Amino acid sequence: MLTAARVLGRGRSHSLALGARALSSSAASPSATKDTFSIGGEAFEGRAAYLDGAATTPIDPRVLDSMLPWMTSLYGNVHSRTHMYGWESDSAVEHARGQVASLIGASPKEVVFTSGATESNNIAIKGTARFYKARKTHVITTQTEHKCVLDSCRALEQEGFSVTYLPVRKNGLVDMKELEDSMRWVLAQGRSGA
Numbered sequence: 001m002l003t004a005a006r007v008l009g010r011g012r013s014h015s016l017a018l019g020a021r022a023l024s025s026s027a028a029s030p031s032a033t034k035d036t037f038s039i040g041g042e043a044f045e046g047r048a049a050y051l052d053g054a055a056t057t058p059i060d061p062r063v064l065d066s067m068l069p070w071m072t073s074l075y076g077n078v079h080s081r082t083h084m085y086g087w088e089s090d091s092a093v094e095h096a097r098g099q100v101a102s103l104i105g106a107s108p109k110e111v112v113f114t115s116g117a118t119e120s121n122n123i124a125i126k127g128t129a130r131f132y133k134a135r136k137t138h139v140i141t142t143q144t145e146h147k148c149v150l151d152s153c154r155a156l157e158q159e160g161f162s163v164t165y166l167p168v169r170k171n172g173l174v175d176m177k178e179l180e181d182s183m184r185w186v187l188a189q190g191r192s193g194a
Contacts, residue, residue: 118148125152129161139163140182142174 037048070092076085078093093113101108114120129139141153143165153163164182166174 117146121146121148122152125149126156129156130159133159133161137161138185140166140179142166142168144168144172 036043036045038044039048070089074088074092076083076087076089078086078089080086081090094108097108097111097113100106100111104111112123114123125139129136137160139153139156139161141149141163145153150165153161153165157163164185166178166182168174
């Protein structure tokens with residue numbers, strides 16, 4: 001395995017070799033792949049195409065090369081500031097934060113790493129709503145949003161926010177008149193002091 005061999009040359013052979021074996025054995029596991037798949041009852045050879053790229057994608061080999069040491073031997077709690085494991089991890093995270101910031105033209109302070117989309121959506125929706133709660137208490141979303149978005153909106157309703165769940169048409173788009181009406185309702189409530 002090229003990735004393991006490249007990293008093994010850095011003097012951490014024992015734990016990295018175990019990590020490389022675990023990676024290669026899990027990838028070759030017969031339960032992880034199928035030789036055939038079916039659509040509408042018709043069988044096809046090979047592996048079906050995975051089309052939910054918004055949920056997950058294969059890891060880029062360059063990312064694996066960079067991350068393998070941190071997943072096998074250099075791991076540590078980035079928030080533990082009293083020992084070398086935490087210091088190493090913190091340094092690596094801050095280096096990565098700087099790389100991402102440079103790539104997107106942002107300040108490193110503007111780059112926040114989360115565990116995934118659910119956490120990101122919760123922070124964005126609930127955080128924004130709570131920040132503006134003194135002046136704005138109405139949220140507009142669609143009925144077809146991801147479950148974590150709908151769950152965040154339901155949680156905001158429990159906190160006293162009003163939420164409009166707009167339907168989508170057959171083509172997946174929101175009816176702009178319904179959106180405008182929802183926004184006008186919000187503006188009217190604000191003017192009347194309700």
